[in-house]
Amino acid sequence: MSNQPTNLQIRNTFDEEFLKRLEKLHIMAQKVYAGQNRAERRSKKIGSGIEYADHRDYAPGDDIRYLDWNVFGRTEKMLVRLYEEEEDISVYVLVDVSNSMMMGQPPKLEYAYKVTAALSYISLSNLDRVSVIPFAEHVTAPMSPVRGKGQIFKVFDFLSQTTIGGATNSKEAFRSFVHRYKRRGPAIVISDMYEEQGFAESLNVLRYYKFDPMVIHIWDEAELNPNLRGDLKLIDCESGRSREVTITRALVDKYRKAHALFMEESENICRTRQIPYFRASIQTPFDDLVLQIFRRGGVVA
Amino acid sequence: MTFSALTLEQFWTLLGAFGGAVVVLYILKLRRRQIRVPFGPLWARVLQTEQTSALFRALKRVISLFIQLCVVTLVILALAHPSIPGGQLTGCTDIGEEKKTDVEPSFTVVAVDTSASMNATDVAGGRFNAALNAARRVLLDRIDGESIMVAGLDTRFRPQSPFSTDVDFLTQQLLRIRPSDAGSDLSVTLAGVRDVLSGKPNARLVLISDGALDQPNDRDVEGLKIVHVPIGETGTTHTNLSIVKLHVRPYLDDSLNYELYYEVKNFAEKPAKASLLLYANPTGRVADDFVRRGLLVRTETLEIPANQSVVGFVPNVEYPGHQLMGKLVAVETDGFNDVLPTDDVAYGLVPERKHLHIQLVTEENYYLEAVLFVRENLSYTRVHPDAFRGTEGFDVTILDRFVPSAPIKGNVLFIDPQGPGPSPIAADGTAALPELTEVDTKHPLNWKVSLVDLNIGIMQKLLPKTSDKVIVRSSEGDPAIVVSETNNLRAVVWAFDIRMSDLPLRYAFPVMIVNTLRWFHQEDDALLTGRRAGADWAVPVSTTANTVTVTLPSGVNVPSPVVDHKAILFGEHMGIYSVVDGDKTLPIAGNFANERESDLASRIVGGEKWAPRTNTVYQRPTPTLIDEWLVADLWKLCLFVALGILGVEWATYHRRWTV
Numbered sequence: 001m002s003n004q005p006t007n008l009q010i011r012n013t014f015d016e017e018f019l020k021r022l023e024k025l026h027i028m029a030q031k032v033y034a035g036q037n038r039a040e041r042r043s044k045k046i047g048s049g050i051e052y053a054d055h056r057d058y059a060p061g062d063d064i065r066y067l068d069w070n071v072f073g074r075t076e077k078m079l080v081r082l083y084e085e086e087e088d089i090s091v092y093v094l095v096d097v098s099n100s101m102m103m104g105q106p107p108k109l110e111y112a113y114k115v116t117a118a119l120s121y122i123s124l125s126n127l128d129r130v131s132v133i134p135f136a137e138h139v140t141a142p143m144s145p146v147r148g149k150g151q152i153f154k155v156f157d158f159l160s161q162t163t164i165g166g167a168t169n170s171k172e173a174f175r176s177f178v179h180r181y182k183r184r185g186p187a188i189v190i191s192d193m194y195e196e197q198g199f200a201e202s203l204n205v206l207r208y209y210k211f212d213p214m215v216i217h218i219w220d221e222a223e224l225n226p227n228l229r230g231d232l233k234l235i236d237c238e239s240g241r242s243r244e245v246t247i248t249r250a251l252v253d254k255y256r257k258a259h260a261l262f263m264e265e266s267e268n269i270c271r272t273r274q275i276p277y278f279r280a281s282i283q284t285p286f287d288d289l290v291l292q293i294f295r296r297g298g299v300v301a
Numbered sequence: 302m303t304f305s306a307l308t309l310e311q312f313w314t315l316l317g318a319f320g321g322a323v324v325v326l327y328i329l330k331l332r333r334r335q336i337r338v339p340f341g342p343l344w345a346r347v348l349q350t351e352q353t354s355a356l357f358r359a360l361k362r363v364i365s366l367f368i369q370l371c372v373v374t375l376v377i378l379a380l381a382h383p384s385i386p387g388g389q390l391t392g393c394t395d396i397g398e399e400k401k402t403d404v405e406p407s408f409t410v411v412a413v414d415t416s417a418s419m420n421a422t423d424v425a426g427g428r429f430n431a432a433l434n435a436a437r438r439v440l441l442d443r444i445d446g447e448s449i450m451v452a453g454l455d456t457r458f459r460p461q462s463p464f465s466t467d468v469d470f471l472t473q474q475l476l477r478i479r480p481s482d483a484g485s486d487l488s489v490t491l492a493g494v495r496d497v498l499s500g501k502p503n504a505r506l507v508l509i510s511d512g513a514l515d516q517p518n519d520r521d522v523e524g525l526k527i528v529h530v531p532i533g534e535t536g537t538t539h540t541n542l543s544i545v546k547l548h549v550r551p552y553l554d555d556s557l558n559y560e561l562y563y564e565v566k567n568f569a570e571k572p573a574k575a576s577l578l579l580y581a582n583p584t585g586r587v588a589d590d591f592v593r594r595g596l597l598v599r600t601e602t603l604e605i606p607a608n609q610s611v612v613g614f615v616p617n618v619e620y621p622g623h624q625l626m627g628k629l630v631a632v633e634t635d636g637f638n639d640v641l642p643t644d645d646v647a648y649g650l651v652p653e654r655k656h657l658h659i660q661l662v663t664e665e666n667y668y669l670e671a672v673l674f675v676r677e678n679l680s681y682t683r684v685h686p687d688a689f690r691g692t693e694g695f696d697v698t699i700l701d702r703f704v705p706s707a708p709i710k711g712n713v714l715f716i717d718p719q720g721p722g723p724s725p726i727a728a729d730g731t732a733a734l735p736e737l738t739e740v741d742t743k744h745p746l747n748w749k750v751s752l753v754d755l756n757i758g759i760m761q762k763l764l765p766k767t768s769d770k771v772i773v774r775s776s777e778g779d780p781a782i783v784v785s786e787t788n789n790l791r792a793v794v795w796a797f798d799i800r801m802s803d804l805p806l807r808y809a810f811p812v813m814i815v816n817t818l819r820w821f822h823q824e825d826d827a828l829l830t831g832r833r834a835g836a837d838w839a840v841p842v843s844t845t846a847n848t849v850t851v852t853l854p855s856g857v858n859v860p861s862p863v864v865d866h867k868a869i870l871f872g873e874h875m876g877i878y879s880v881v882d883g884d885k886t887l888p889i890a891g892n893f894a895n896e897r898e899s900d901l902a903s904r905i906v907g908g909e910k911w912a913p914r915t916n917t918v919y920q921r922p923t924p925t926l927i928d929e930w931l932v933a934d935l936w937k938l939c940l941f942v943a944l945g946i947l948g949v950e951w952a953t954y955h956r957r958w959t960v
Binding site for chain 1: 334337338340343346
């Protein structure tokens with residue numbers, strides 16, 4: 001529990017093998033869910049898309065390139081072709097980079113980065129705008145929105161260079177986020193949800209500002225079954241507060257129940273606010289998690 | 302409460318040391334292993350349910366310290382083997398009709414026999430331990446108004462406490478008494494007892510002894526009431542072997558071997574077989590030094606008839622150094638069990654032999670060379686008179702028909718002194734066929750020799766000075782052998798050439814040479830008899846200091862007063878003592894050698910045998926189970942309670958330390 005990973009270890013996450021898995025994930029997503037969700041994201045605006053929508057009378061000032069010359073030749077009426085305009089959406093991935101995410105073997109943050117990269121890749125493949133926003137006590141140097149599949153490497157670079165550490169203060173961080181990003185869209189929160197004040201109010205902030213929050217709760221099975229016995233001094237990795245305890249089997253059982261209750265409470269916070277909630281153990285392959293999110297639908301792809 | 306395994310001082314010292322250590326360790330406290338956890342509040346939530354009262358939380362550390370101190374105290378108490386003297390717990394010391402308001406004072410000396418016979422093992426646990434137990438019973442039998450003194454008793458009367466009514470204190474002092482290797486001397490010890498009881502009302506001596514003592518005479522017991530607590534079975538004979546004598550001496554011819562004389566006595570009614578093992582250790586002091594680190598030089602097998610002694614000589618015992626120990630090991634057959642180990646050991650000493658380096662200055666004299674050649678304790682160097690360069694580097698120089706021109710010093714034997722230098726004793730002509738008639742047989746040079754019928758062809762007529770001593774003279778009054786001592790020169794002058802006599806053909810010749818060499822080095826071949834343990838020894842010393850340092854067999858150095866050139870010391874135990882006399886160290890062998898003590902036959906001393914005074918004042922009720930636990934096995938109770946506290950501590954530890 002006390003192993004502290006370094007940025008160097010995190011950077012090594014995005015290797016060639018990882019890229020192959022992302023591509024495979026993308027193909028699987030297209031096969032299974034092709035066309036299913038596209039219409040939902042089609043804008044009602046009529047504009048300069050490529051799919052024909054309707055005609056209307058020419059009005060002065062209209063771009064003559066959109067005149068339908070075939071109709072004019074047959075009927076001598078000046079009509080303008082109208083196309084449906086496809087609108088890209090902004091996907092925000094809020095990654096918890098606090099100290100608690102550095103715990104675990106491998107660290108939970110490494111898993112969170114993989115999930116972040118996978119979701120970003122699929123979103124970029126769908127021509128959505130993707131922003132990755134690391135947060136701990138506040139939002140730390142967010143990534144500028146990127147668009148296009150080729151920008152995935154920018155995401156990788158950003159994640160590799162993100163400053164990590166600090167205590168979690170999601171409410172303050174999300175408040176900062178909503179004021180910085182005016183364009184609404186899905187806000188995927190990837191965190192272990194270890195925060196003394198809880199995530200309820202911070203998720204409310206996202207909802208209030210019309211973002212569509214989704215929570216991916218990262219957890220480590222080792223945290224549920226701590227291998228601790230005897231006289232110990234427990235130090236909270238974020239606050240630094242310590243407590244002397246004598247850990248017995250009975251106490252570990254109580255901790256296990258408390259941890260299960262905490263997980264349940266976290267889920268309830270989301271469920272009562274109709275926020276999609278995914279619980280992801282770092283022992284689960286990240287691509288399985290991403291497919292699970294697709295099955296659930298509504299956020300990406 | 303009394304402690305039988307520790308003194309009160311030792312108890313408090315241990316308690317202070319370990320209690321202090323616990324407090325120090327508690328203050329330092331073991332540093333706990335630090336573990337980083339991802340979410341401390343979750344643990345806080347778990348521990349919240351373990352919360353107990355604030356008062357208990359505040360006291361938890363003090364309670365833990367208190368518990369640990371209690372456990373330490375109880376363990377040290379258990380180690381001290383505590384007991385509560387009879388009846389104190391149940392309040393039965395003075396009960397019912399035994400309580401007297403008008404108590405008559407009385408004085409008792411409880412004397413434990415510490416003589417060597419009390420080391421016998423024919424009683425379970427040994428006679429001495431049985432005596433201590435009996436003494437405890439006597440102390441518990443104390444009556445109101447009775448003041449008791451505890452004392453040891455062997456060849457001396459050794460008070461161990463003043464008169465006291467505190468049985469606990471007396472018991473503590475009793476446990477300080479140790480057995481000795483001394484014999485017993487009732488006349489001396491009873492005189493001491495009479496002195497301390499002099500003028501005291503209702504005085505009596507409770508003598509706790511095996512009775513292996515002489516019966517006191519009337520004068521010794523006059524005005525003294527003796528009550529005897531017998532140890533062992535009186536009137537029975539015991540199987541015991543003893544080394545009565547062990548002497549070792551060098552041979553007269555100055556060889557490096559020794560001759561041993563011993564006497565071993567069987568005090569049993571049946572014959573015994575035993576081995577006499579001889580150990581040598583130049584630095585040994587006690588039996589253990591000889592047996593474990595010494596050299597086993599000889600083993601003699603003995604068969605000793607019942608109630609008889611066996612005397613023997615062991616010739617040609619060769620061993621390093623000058624210290625020997627004889628140890629008797631009985632063959633335990635047919636139920637023969639040597640019950641007194643003390644008298645199975647004896648120590649022997651001889652003067653340490655010095656290896657002499659002799660210079661023989663002669664043109665040619667095979668007689669002299671032959672007699673020097675066969676001596677084991679010397680080496681000689683023959684030098685031609687022309688090559689003589691002086692006496693330096695040699696212990697003794699023999700000048701055969703030669704006197705150097707240069708003055709000489711040291712130890713010199715002149716044989717028929719003739720130039721070129723001046724003779725130490727002038728001569729005036731010669732005498733033919735002298736007849737030796739006057740021999741000073743008391744002089745060491747003439748020890749064990751007879752020269753009366755010695756035939757000499759020609760002899761110088763020496764003219765000794767008044768300071769010179771003539772030890773052999775002819776019928777004409779001419780000196781034949783003269784001893785001369787000056788500041789630098791110690792000289793023996795033989796007035797005749799040995800080749801012109803029949804001396805080399807006589808036994809006396811080598812003996813005279815040995816005597817001469819020994820005289821030069823003042824060696825004493827007298828038998829070094831051991832001294833009897835348990836007596837005052839007066840050891841002649843040459844120092845003019847008021848005290849000398851004596852090293853006891855235990856290795857402890859003690860000062861010893863010097864009175865009239867004699868160091869006075871009390872040899873309480875057997876073994877090798879050393880007296881530092883200036884630059885010399887005198888060894889002394891302290892031996893048992895006490896047939897009276899070796900005869901372990903017990904008998905009643907005085908006329909009265911001790912019995913508890915149950916019909917007078919004191920009566921002890923039948924002890925209850927609790928009484929027995931507390932009196933006999935209180936240490937078990939201490940350990941039991943300590944374990945109980947530890948159990949509670951273990952069971953509640955988690956609860957107390959996680960709040």
